[in-house]
Structures are given as C-alpha cells and as structure tokens.
Amino acid sequence: MSDGFQLAWIDYAMMLVYFTFVIGIGWALRRQMSDATAFLEAGRSMPAWVAGIAFISTSLGALEVMGMIGCGAKYGMLTFHFYWIGAIPAMLFLGVFMMPFYYGSKARSVPEYLKLRFDEKTRALNAVLFSVMTILVSGISMYAIAILTEQLLGWNFYVSLFASAAIVLIYTYLGGLSSAIHNEVLQFFIVIAGLLPLVFLSLHDVGGWAGMKERLGPVVSSLPEHFAADTWLTTWRHTGRAAQNPMGIEWYGIVLGLGFVLSFGYWCTDFLVIQRALAARSALAARNTPLIAAIPKMLVPLLIIPGVISVWLMHTPAEHFSILDRGVTNYDLTIIMLMRRYLPPGVLGLGLTALLASFMSGMAGNISAFNTVWTYDLYQAYLRPPSSDAKLDQTHYLRVARLATVFGVLASICTAGVAAEFRNITDFMQTIFSMVNAPLFAVIFLGMFWRRTTGHGAFAGLVSGLTTAVLHHGLTEPAGSVTMFKGGWLHVVHTYPVELSQNFWCAIFSCSTSAAVAIAVSLLTRQRKPNEELVGLVYSLTPRTAATNAQWYERPAVLALLVAVMGTVLSLAFW
Amino acid sequence: MIDIRIPIGLLFSILGALLLCYGVVTMNTQSLYQKSLGIDVNLWAGAWMLLFGLAMLALSQKANSQK
Numbered sequence: 001m002s003d004g005f006q007l008a009w010i011d012y013a014m015m016l017v018y019f020t021f022v023i024g025i026g027w028a029l030r031r032q033m034s035d036a037t038a039f040l041e042a043g044r045s046m047p048a049w050v051a052g053i054a055f056i057s058t059s060l061g062a063l064e065v066m067g068m069i070g071c072g073a074k075y076g077m078l079t080f081h082f083y084w085i086g087a088i089p090a091m092l093f094l095g096v097f098m099m100p101f102y103y104g105s106k107a108r109s110v111p112e113y114l115k116l117r118f119d120e121k122t123r124a125l126n127a128v129l130f131s132v133m134t135i136l137v138s139g140i141s142m143y144a145i146a147i148l149t150e151q152l153l154g155w156n157f158y159v160s161l162f163a164s165a166a167i168v169l170i171y172t173y174l175g176g177l178s179s180a181i182h183n184e185v186l187q188f189f190i191v192i193a194g195l196l197p198l199v200f201l202s203l204h205d206v207g208g209w210a211g212m213k214e215r216l217g218p219v220v221s222s223l224p225e226h227f228a229a230d231t232w233l234t235t236w237r238h239t240g241r242a243a244q245n246p247m248g249i250e251w252y253g254i255v256l257g258l259g260f261v262l263s264f265g266y267w268c269t270d271f272l273v274i275q276r277a278l279a280a281r282s283a284l285a286a287r288n289t290p291l292i293a294a295i296p297k298m299l300v301p302l303l304i305i306p307g308v309i310s311v312w313l314m315h316t317p318a319e320h321f322s323i324l325d326r327g328v329t330n331y332d333l334t335i336i337m338l339m340r341r342y343l344p345p346g347v348l349g350l351g352l353t354a355l356l357a358s359f360m361s362g363m364a365g366n367i368s369a370f371n372t373v374w375t376y377d378l379y380q381a382y383l384r385p386p387s388s389d390a391k392l393d394q395t396h397y398l399r400v401a402r403l404a405t406v407f408g409v410l411a412s413i414c415t416a417g418v419a420a421e422f423r424n425i426t427d428f429m430q431t432i433f434s435m436v437n438a439p440l441f442a443v444i445f446l447g448m449f450w451r452r453t454t455g456h457g458a459f460a461g462l463v464s465g466l467t468t469a470v471l472h473h474g475l476t477e478p479a480g481s482v483t484m485f486k487g488g489w490l491h492v493v494h495t496y497p498v499e500l501s502q503n504f505w506c507a508i509f510s511c512s513t514s515a516a517v518a519i520a521v522s523l524l525t526r527q528r529k530p531n532e533e534l535v536g537l538v539y540s541l542t543p544r545t546a547a548t549n550a551q552w553y554e555r556p557a558v559l560a561l562l563v564a565v566m567g568t569v570l571s572l573a574f575w
Numbered sequence: 576m577i578d579i580r581i582p583i584g585l586l587f588s589i590l591g592a593l594l595l596c597y598g599v600v601t602m603n604t605q606s607l608y609q610k611s612l613g614i615d616v617n618l619w620a621g622a623w624m625l626l627f628g629l630a631m632l633a634l635s636q637k638a639n640s641q642k
Contacts, residue, residue: 344611
C-alpha cells in the first residue's frame with residue numbers, strides 16, 4: 001500500500017518547521033520548572049482561553065481524528081452526536097456546577113478530590129486504575145500512528161514510534177504541564193488548518209452542499225440495510241428505531257448512553273481534561289474553561305464532512321476509492337486515503353503534520369496526567385509522604401515527576417509493542433476505559449451533590465459499577481463478532497446490532513448500578529466526615545460566590561446560555 | 576509563562592509563507608494539481624495561514640502594548 005504517497009521536499013519542510021516549534025516551546029519554558037507545582041500544575045496560571053483550547057485538544061488525539069473521519073464514513077452525520085449531545089451538555093454541566101468544587105477544593109487531581117471527599121481507599125483504587133489505563137491508551141494511540149506511517153509512508157514502524165515518542169518526551173520533560181498545554185493550543189490550530197483543505201476539496205468534488213445531497217442519496221438507499229436516502233446527512237431524523245440508522249441505536253439510547261453516561265463520565269471526571277481546567281489562573285477562569293472550549297468543539301463536526309462524503313466515493317466504482325486493508329474494510333484508513341486522493345505536495349505535508357500534531361497532543365495529555373497522578377496520588381501518598389522540609393520536598397517531587405514522564409513514555413512504547421502483537425486489543429482498551437469512567441461519574445456526582453454519600457458507599461459504587469461493566473461485556477457481543485475481545489466470553493445472552501450500542505448500554509448499566517449501590521451503602525453506613533470537612537467539596541455546604549466583578553462575557557451563566565443556544569440551533573439545522 | 580499567540584503566529588506565518596511561495600512557483604504545473612481538481616490549493620491555504628499568523632502576532636502586540 002506504500003505506493004502513491006510520494007512526499008516532496010516541501011512536505012518534509014512543513015513537518016520540520018512544526019517539530020522545531022514544538023520543541024522550542026518546551027525549551028523556552030524549561031527555566032520556569034523550578035518545582036513540582038510548576039511542573040505538574042503549570043502554577044495554576046493559564047488564561048481561560050488557553051486552558052479551554054487545551055481542554056478539547058487533548059481529546060483530539062490521533063485515534064480520535066482518524067476515528068472521527070472513519071465514523072463519518074461509517075455512520076454519516078450521526079457522528080455529530082459525539083460532539084453535540086455527546087459533549088456540550090457535559091461540558092456545560094462541568095463549567096457551571098462541578099468546577100467550583102474541583103478548583104475550590106484545591107485538589108491537584110481527581111483522585112485527590114476523591115480522597116478529600118471520601119477516603120483513602122477510593123482514591124487509591126481510582127489512582128491505580130487511572131494510571132494504568134492512561135499509559136495503555138497512550139501506547140495504543142502510539143501504535144495506531146506508527147502502523148499508519150508504516151503502511152502509507154513506508155517508514156519503519158519502530159523508527160517512527162521512537163521518533164514521535166522522543167519529541168513528546170523532550171517537550172513534556174522540559175516544560176511539564178505548561179509545555180503540554182501550550183503545545184496543545186498550537187496543535188489544535190494545526191489540526192484544523194491541516195484538515196480544512198480536505199473539507200473544501202471534497203465538497204468541491206461532489207459539487208458543494210447540494211451536490212453532496214444529490215450524490216449521497218442514491219448510494220445510501222442502495223445499501224443492503226435499506227436506509228432512507230438522507231440517513232448520512234441527518235442526526236436525529238432516523239433514530240426512531242435502531243434498524244433505521246447505521247449506529248443501530250434509538251434516540252433514547254443516544255441521549256442516555258452517549259449524551260448522559262459516557263459524555264458526563266468523560267468530560268466531568270476524566271483527569272486528562274479536568275487537569276487543563278485546574279491549570280487555569282483563577283476559579284472563574286477554571287469555570288469558563290469548558291464553556292469556552294464548547295464553542296470550537298461544536299464546530300469540529302465540520303471537519304468530519306470529508307468522511308461523510310467518502311461513503312459516496314467508496315460505493316462508486318468509477319471513483320476508485322477503497323479503504324480495504326488486506327481485504328477487510330478498515331475505516332481508520334479513510335482519512336489517509338482521502339489525503340492521498342485530494343492533497344497535492346504542500347498541503348499534503350500540512351495534512352500529515354496535522355495528524356502528527358493530533359497524535360502528540362493526545363499522547364502528551366496522557367503523559368502529563370499520568371505523571372501528576374503518579375507523583376501526587378501514589379508516590380507522595382503511599383511511598384514517600386512529605387517531610388518537614390517543604391523546599392526540599394518540592395525539588396524531590398519535581399525529580400520524581402520528571403522520572404515518571406520518562407517512565408510513562410517508555411511504558412507507552414512497550415504497550416505499543418504489545419498492541420502490535422495483538423491487534424484486537426485496541427478497541428478492547430477503549431471499551432475498558434469507558435467502563436472505568438461511567439461508575440466514576442456516578443460516584444463523583446453523588447459526592448458533590450448529596451452530602452450523605454459516604455466513603456464506603458463511594459468505594460462499593462466504584463467496584464460494583466466496574467463489575468457490572470465487565471459482566472455486561474462478558475455476556476453480550478456485537479453482531480458478527482469473531483473475537484472474545486468484543487465480548488461474549490462468558491455466555492452470550494444478548495447480541496447488539498453494532499459495537500457502539502453495546503458500549504452505550506454497557507455504560508448505562510454500569511453507571512446505574514454504581515449509583516444504586518453507592519446510595520444503598522451510604523444509607524447503611526455512617527458519614528465519618530463532619531460537615532466542616534466537606535465545605536468546598538459538597539454543593540449544599542459551600543457558600544455561593546457570584547462573579548460580580550466580571551465582565552458580562554466572562555460570566556459562566558452568560559457563556560453557558562450562549563453555548564446552549566448555539567448547540568440547539570446547530571442540532572435543529574442538522575436534524 | 577509565554578504568550579502562546581507569538582509561537583502560533585510565527586509558526587503559521589512561516590508555514591503560510593512557505594506554502595504560498597510553493598504555490599506561486601508551481602502555479603503553472605498543471606500535473607501537480609490534478610489531485611486537487613485543478614485548484615492551486617497551496618496558494619490559498621498558504622495565504623489564509625499567513626493571514627491567520629499575522630493576525631495572531633498583531634493580537635499579542637496589541638495585548639502587550641496595553642499593559
């Protein structure tokens with residue numbers, strides 16, 4: 001498959017200039033990394049817009065960019081659900097209701113919030129799970145990008161693996177979280193700039209918006225599933241019955257599974273994104289971080305349009321467009337095949353730079369979240385507690401954090417190697433990750449808004465939610481599944497039409513179980529924490545602070561309203 | 576702390592200028608732009624990126640002069 005991708009000097013020049021800047025930012029920040037606080041928390045000094053763009057940039061990693069274009073081909077504009085219903089409500093909720101407690105509690109990580117609010121065991125469980133998962137996910141995204149460059153550019157798998165890891169390591173080692181965040185902002189703009197030419201050219205190719213409708217209609221209605229002609233160009237219209245749309249799920253499954261459980265589980269509790277908001281320079285900036293982030297997030301779906309158009313390309317033989325990988329359809333190839341088709345030298349280099357940038361922002365995000373949880377919630381908590389010498393401690397923990405960064409990158413490389421051995425493991429890990437997040441959301445939500453939630457309740461909730469998710473995975477499978485990584489390794493009691501609906505329902509079950517168990521156990525156990533200890537951690541015990549001296553456009557309520565209106569208008573326009 | 580608008584502005588200006596020049600030089604090489612449906616997409620992408628980069632630099636200049 002390595003034919004047809006001839007890179008010109010200009011393409012290499014684009015990538016080289018980009019790498020220089022990425023490392024340069026780390027270099028420029030290295031002198032400010034005097035202690036662990038600066039390195040792991042960026043000194044809580046970011047303006048809201050910088051933190052906000054970093055907030056969405058970490059979730060615009062290589063897997064996500066490849067995945068979203070692939071989903072565009074597979075599900076059409078139903079993919080937009082991941083960005084609108086699947087992100088916006090959760091981001092608004094985080095900014096308006098939850099952020100004051102995260103930021104105000106002075107917790108440096110989500111596990112630390114769990115310790116302050118509940119107890120040590122809840123924190124330990126979450127910290128261990130989070131660290132392991134973060135490294136695995138970062139390794140898997142590394143594997144994905146290396147396999148892509150090998151297949152399409154003919155670069156050696158391990159050389160591109162080590163080279164890309166080395167660059168991420170250099171800038172996160174030098175400048176810590178601050179460097180990761182600043183680079184994420186830069187990478188966000190590069191990803192957009194690199195994908196826009198593809199949007200314009202593919203739209204131009206089909207004859208604009210009207211042409212797209214005209215060409216996609218017959219192709220979609222001729223698919224064996226008998227979808228309506230406009231299925232690929234609508235979001236809600238064909239979600240009345242699962243069989244009417246390619247996601248294989250009804251509207252209430254989307255609203256509950258994606259819109260509520262999965263998205264709140266990710267955006268409101270995943271330390272990877274919360275860490276960006278915690279780095280903001282004030283409580284107000286932290287609240288505004290997800291709200292400002294929601295605005296560009298709403299527009300990201302526009303970048304999926306080339307993927308949507310590729311359903312026409314791949315079903316029209318005269319176009320000679322294929323995403324077959326050794327005879328099997330591989331939707332992850334969609335983006336690269338589109339680049340190969342439309343991009344001449346020059347913008348091709350820009351497009352590849354965008355892919356590399358997305359890979360780096362995703363990986364650096366994982367590494368910087370990992371080293372914080374490792375240093376604060378595992379090393380400092382259990383291996384070497386702070387001594388009486390605060391200054392000495394700071395330099396010690398800075399050294400530990402830097403070593404954790406190196407360790408994180410090396411462990412990711414090993415994971416990538418393992419993933420290369422067992423290809424099916426990739427989706428599996430993503431599934432596991434959402435299994436960890438869904439119960440966590442139930443527990444944190446109860447903890448923040450119900451004073452009575454106890455440490456035992458929270459712990460029991462997390463464990464039971466995780467068990468439910470694992471059991472659900474063991475007892476169900478998606479249609480046509482051939483490996484046990486996709487589920488059904490115990491006994492198949494239910495078959496879902498597609499993996500996605502299996503994931504959604506898994507999240508719904510595990511989140512509800514976790515909530516029910518947490519409530520029941522909390523009612524049966526005694527609240528050990530006195531009210532005074534819970535001030536700033538629980539909604540009902542924390543005095544409200546109004547943003548009185550902020551400009552109108554800096555007030556969370558105003559921003560949230562603006563985002564809500566924009567989101568509603570967009571959803572109606574693409575109904 | 577660094578003002579991130581400066582590196583963004585510089586990077587986009589350099590990449591934009593590179594693409595723009597490449598687009599101008601290859602303007603008459605029809606075979607190069609067959610893929611992009613005959614459009615000299617480097618010229619356009621380069622021009623917009625350069626504009627964006629300069630705007631970012633101008634914004635950071637303005638913010639600094641206000642301080």
